[in-house]
Amino acid sequence: MKVVLLEKGISQTWLAKQLDKSFSMVNAYACNRIQPNLDTLQQIAEILQVDLKDSITDKKDR
Numbered sequence: 887m888k889v890v891l892l893e894k895g896i897s898q899t900w901l902a903k904q905l906d907k908s909f910s911m912v913n914a915y916a917c918n919r920i921q922p923n924l925d926t927l928q929q930i931a932e933i934l935q936v937d938l939k940d941s942i943t944d945k946k947d948r
Contacts, residue, residue: 887916887934898912898913899912901934905930905933915930
């Protein structure tokens with residue numbers, strides 16, 4: 887997610903506001919410390935205009 891945010895010029899702060907989440911939670915998602923639930927992942931994919939499948943990673947790929 888961090889790469890997509892950079893490519894699109896979107897800040898984690900802006901995304902946090904769109905998701906109604908704290909900056910620290912969105913930062914944890916972006917740094918792969920926490921995986922968002924499926925509903926949140928769908929919201930992120932819609933906001934960033936990316937395919938949901940591209941947002942899902944296997945633990946070994948983190």
